[in-house]
Amino acid sequence: MGLPAGVVDALKQIVGVDGVRLAPGELAAYARDATPLFHAEPDVVVFPRTTEQVAAVLRLATEHEVPVVPRGAGSNLCAATVPLSGGIVLALTRMTQILEVDGDELLARVQPGVTTARLADAAAARDLLYVPDPGSRTTSTVGGNVATCAGGLRGLKYGVTRNYVLGLEAVLPTGEVIRTGGRLWKDVAGYDLTRLLTGSEGTLAVLTEVTVALLPKPAEVGTGIAYFDSLADACRAVAAIISAGIVPATLEFLDQKCIAAVEDYAQLGLRGDAGALLLFGDDGPIEVVAGNLVRLRKICTEAGALEVTLAEDVARSDALLAARRCSLPALSRLGSLTILEDVTVPRPRLAAMVDQIDEIAARFGLLIATFGHAGDGNLHPTCVLDPEDDEAIDRAHKAFAEIFAAAIRFEGTITGEHGVGAAKLPFLADRLGADQMRLLRRIKTAFDPAGILNPGKVGS
């Protein structure tokens, strides 16, 4: 497309020469995020250091109707930060200050470019817990986590990013700086823009500061592993756990294909003959965790588990959680193209949904392995492909379209924690209906009359 004359010079005026990148290699680096098969080069990459610089860039962009795609680490899996219409990628990775971590108020205030792991470490250093723990947490930024409402392994017991965002500073596409919420657990003054911006994927405003709630660090964390003949058996155990009044911190599953891939990758001593693996765990006061783990073991055994083991120490507990976390890299080794999806269904429909996925995969002749969060019904069916095989990629797209339709039929959703981005936008109307899609567009226009922010994504 090319930028209007004078825009690059004006950007250099705003952020300095070292904050503007135009070299072909650098533009190529910002043409992609972690989503396979989507790429589009921006015309320029801009690195602001202050809220005022962000506001000046946005005013300039609105004036010249230049698209702006805000970006953190680019670790999202829904092509949310691919600059489909070119223009400016606004990289917030130089806004990396942890402004405060306050143990008395149980909150932290950070700039958007701070990584999730750095925030979690800063909290842990004061015996506090930052709850959201997306798989990408060592590289993902807090701003990106808020923009996508990132989830993680603790959804059912603790909720997701939206449950921990207390306040935001955000810049509207027209350049106004607003502050929503703040340092308060109770605040109902005005519409809940804090939550509206959370998960809006950089289409409504650019986040320049985030205040999050922290929790006291649990005294104890415990983990166990159960093997089952089938995922249906594992899901019966999950139902029995909830019926017993236990809401565990961790309740993750791997199907047979994932178990095999993880064991091949990490040699953790996982059983190869099981149809499904359930990783369970809890955190809290020592006596509660110990008691709950014994109850969880008993329930899994009664539900027909082949074998149940409790991790004897923190090291083994960490190893088991690593098994779950390495599902994606382990599967990625099976082919050089990995499409990781993200549907959610009500918990009682989990086993039926996995059956559907397996049936669809077989029908389309694809390798689709599934792992995910059994506690909150969030599944990650993952298709492993040869990137040169266009015909197979086409089949994969058709298979996923059927998987999304099945999730919706089961009263589920097309994305539980990864986001809509460009990847899911074609399916969003199936989930929300035409009336709600029109409403989303009107809300988008209320924030962004010129339509410059992240065009081609939700609200477009």
Next chain:
Amino acid sequence: MGLPAGVVDALKQIVGVDGVRLAPGELAAYARDATPLFHAEPDVVVFPRTTEQVAAVLRLATEHEVPVVPRGAGSNLCAATVPLSGGIVLALTRMTQILEVDGDELLARVQPGVTTARLADAAAARDLLYVPDPGSRTTSTVGGNVATCAGGLRGLKYGVTRNYVLGLEAVLPTGEVIRTGGRLWKDVAGYDLTRLLTGSEGTLAVLTEVTVALLPKPAEVGTGIAYFDSLADACRAVAAIISAGIVPATLEFLDQKCIAAVEDYAQLGLRGDAGALLLFGDDGPIEVVAGNLVRLRKICTEAGALEVTLAEDVARSDALLAARRCSLPALSRLGSLTILEDVTVPRPRLAAMVDQIDEIAARFGLLIATFGHAGDGNLHPTCVLDPEDDEAIDRAHKAFAEIFAAAIRFEGTITGEHGVGAAKLPFLADRLGADQMRLLRRIKTAFDPAGILNPGKVGS
């Protein structure tokens, strides 16, 4: 104002003759909610029984540009349901079905007119907990709770209504029916309209169905009471509790004036010589609650409490919680006009804020007693007046304007859990700023182009 010709007949066509009320006595009953000093009569009160009827009424109202004020029990304290511009009061009190309570999915689905207490009882009957517990819960409706994002006594540990709303059915002012969220803990498909509608006070859409998350009922609940010389001492104890890594389910305070009023009203044996009372409590597994109560007692004692007692049984525990809950009726007996306010400040500013309130009350020659939620910094300064004394009422308004300004200075907010309504709208710009106020109006227009829904409230 009067309605356009034919509107009443059309309403009778939609909801039936028995669902339309026009008698002067009935219009007078819907001219007020629980907020003193605000009243305005509607032209008609309409009682729909189905979502389709709600949609038909709204289409009619948009076509004729007739104001519509959705209303549950009218128990709000911010004049959110006073029909300032006349028109239609849409009373949802005939939509009272509990559609399901599901222990496997830990959720309930209800029509908006179900009272909070009825939902809580239906959950309790299956050993489940519906968390939000606003003071009005025996009369307030779930729809009203969602519309105002109602709080209660459990904010710090458990959050407020927004943390428990999973999905909504809502009718737009133009008649379209949308469904947001659903039965899922993780769902990021589209902007978070579930949370945007929560707390929107009937200005964006009319809620016709609500799906809420439930928790397993805690095995044990325990309560204790501590007396202090001053509220500053009580707040020091609160800070020490949080520093010790405890987030108790209950942490309520009464100032000296409240203690005296409650004791006079309910004869619970409260100490009259204390400057402040702190009610603390926790819930969860038996061993955890017992241990935490002992720790809480120790921390209060070390912070200089005059006396600390743990409730010996459930009956005494209930009596202590009743002491807190009856603060408002107890204060109401001191005068026939009671203005109950609702500011929140960061927890460490609580004592300073109460000092400010006392200073302002003294300067204006008013009786203002303060009680509230120490855990989440949410204060309810309550002014007791003679309704015939216009000059004193005027002084009270001036005093509260100063209290709101002080809360904002302390990085707090003008309403923690009661809402904006008509009562706080004049102060909202002080909290949000002019740019955010304009944004709220644009969002309002995106939902309600004709401006028929609850005019004169937030977004107007």
